[in-house]
Amino acid sequence: MFIRFALLPVIFALTLSTCRRHSTLASTAQAASPPPAASASPAAASKPGSAPTSQQSSATITAGSPTKPGGKVVVDQTAQVIIFCYHRLVDKVRYPGTEITPAMFEQQMKSLKDRGITVIGMQDFLAWRRSEKNIPPRCAIITFDDGWKSQYEVAWPILKKLGYPVTMFIYTEGVRGASLGGGEAITWEQLADMRDNGVDIQAHSATHQDLREGHTVMVIDPDRKRTKKKLTGAEYEQWLQNEVVGCKTLLEQRLAIKVNCFAVPFGNYNDHVKEMARKTGYEAMFTVYGQPITFNTPMDSVGRYAIEANKPKVFEDAMKMIASSSGGANAVAAVGAADLQSEPAEGSTVRTALPLIKANLSSLGAVDPASVQMRVSGLGVVPASFDPKTGMVSYQVTQKLRDKSCTVIISAKAADGKKVEAHWTFGVEESGAPAGSTSPSASPKK
Numbered sequence: 001m002f003i004r005f006a007l008l009p010v011i012f013a014l015t016l017s018t019c020r021r022h023s024t025l026a027s028t029a030q031a032a033s034p035p036p037a038a039s040a041s042p043a044a045a046s047k048p049g050s051a052p053t054s055q056q057s058s059a060t061i062t063a064g065s066p067t068k069p070g071g072k073v074v075v076d077q078t079a080q081v082i083i084f085c086y087h088r089l090v091d092k093v094r095y096p097g098t099e100i101t102p103a104m105f106e107q108q109m110k111s112l113k114d115r116g117i118t119v120i121g122m123q124d125f126l127a128w129r130r131s132e133k134n135i136p137p138r139c140a141i142i143t144f145d146d147g148w149k150s151q152y153e154v155a156w157p158i159l160k161k162l163g164y165p166v167t168m169f170i171y172t173e174g175v176r177g178a179s180l181g182g183g184e185a186i187t188w189e190q191l192a193d194m195r196d197n198g199v200d201i202q203a204h205s206a207t208h209q210d211l212r213e214g215h216t217v218m219v220i221d222p223d224r225k226r227t228k229k230k231l232t233g234a235e236y237e238q239w240l241q242n243e244v245v246g247c248k249t250l251l252e253q254r255l256a257i258k259v260n261c262f263a264v265p266f267g268n269y270n271d272h273v274k275e276m277a278r279k280t281g282y283e284a285m286f287t288v289y290g291q292p293i294t295f296n297t298p299m300d301s302v303g304r305y306a307i308e309a310n311k312p313k314v315f316e317d318a319m320k321m322i323a324s325s326s327g328g329a330n331a332v333a334a335v336g337a338a339d340l341q342s343e344p345a346e347g348s349t350v351r352t353a354l355p356l357i358k359a360n361l362s363s364l365g366a367v368d369p370a371s372v373q374m375r376v377s378g379l380g381v382v383p384a385s386f387d388p389k390t391g392m393v394s395y396q397v398t399q400k401l402r403d404k405s406c407t408v409i410i411s412a413k414a415a416d417g418k419k420v421e422a423h424w425t426f427g428v429e430e431s432g433a434p435a436g437s438t439s440p441s442a443s444p445k446k
């Protein structure tokens with residue numbers, strides 16, 4: 001208990017200074033790049049008050065940026081995601097660098113909904129980046145760092161009320177009962193409860209220290225004796241191995257989960273750390289450079305906005321960035337799913353993993369028949385046939401769809417040379433059980 005209390009202010013101080021450094025760097029970088037279009041329309045975002053589900057309930061058509069020659073552009077490449085990083089929720093803020101009041105947190109969460117930003121889960125984001133799944137045009141991801149019990153006791157109920165998914169970045173020595181886990185730390189039981197209820201649990205190192213070689217670190221022996229040391233060579237490599245690989249292994253074994261994300265402590269890393277993380281099987285690495293994440297953001301430096309109680313502007317800035325940044329999304333217009341007459345219909349569920357997929361493109365106007373392309377989640381581009389007379393595009397799936405949800409993206413070049421795209425999602429539930437048998441999993445989960 002003492003260790004966590006004694007150590008954390010130091011960590012906070014470091015976090016603060018790092019964050020400041022990072023925001024300076026980030027704003028410099030932004031200033032150097034062309035500013036986002038000031039006139040960009042917020043029409044990209046779904047309507048205020050719309051359901052916060054991770055899938056849109058209507059099909060959308062995107063008139064995106066012109067197609068690059070030979071480039072495979074999918075509609076959701078214009079989508080953008082902002083990722084928020086929170087720490088501890090307390091009624092009385094003493095460390096504003098990492099704390100926030102429950103009231104302010106709830107207000108921020110609600111305002112996402114009010115402004116038409118859809119909160120999606122981390123795994124949906126990763127699936128989008130793998131071109132396996134579509135996401136709404138403007139999304140947010142909520143993450144919590146370090147594993148505080150207030151995240152379980154205070155933040156999670158608020159998120160559940162709003163129907164928001166969440167990701168927890170845990171440093172394993174900070175879990176309650178471990179060498180750095182004091183009375184305010186989250187417990188393994190609480191983490192297991194979160195896991196059982198769909199919370200995404202990911203890695204944040206073992207001991208939460210600067211991972212770069214040459215820094216003095218606190219080495220914790222198995223008997224919990226702590227020594228400050230500047231590690232180099234083989235000794236450093238062994239230590240780093242535990243921070244990057246050991247942390248993942250422990251989380252995976254203790255909770256029987258798959259860990260594929262790594263939040264770098266303080267956002268401090270270098271190519272060597274990145275390389276080890278990649279080899280360990282992390283699909284994404286997260287820093288604290290807040291910025292809207294696009295389809296092309298490098299996965300080894302995904303920036304998050306660290307929200308601090310004394311800087312509500314960071315949250316507002318993030319909201320402004322995603323609302324005004326251009327990405328072609330200002331050209332998105334929503335059309336009713338009925339306009340595409342898609343089959344299987346948007347939101348419906350088919351009983352076969354080999355469905356016939358059809359849509360009528362006449363509502364898109366005249367398109368170049370040779371440019372029509374169908375893309376199916378889990379399959380990629382499929383050899384669909386298009387009949388210019390009827391405007392029907394169709395494809396009989398020949399390889400079983402593996403996911404429970406399938407997104408179809410159709411793109412084509414319009415007469416004026418602009419790219420038009422349409423997408424919709426349907427469910428796949430191939431019933432292997434004999435008809436009439438009731439599944440026990442039909443009862444609601446606790």
Ligand SMILES: [Zn+2]
Pocket residue numbers: 145146204208265266
């Ligand atoms: Zn942290």
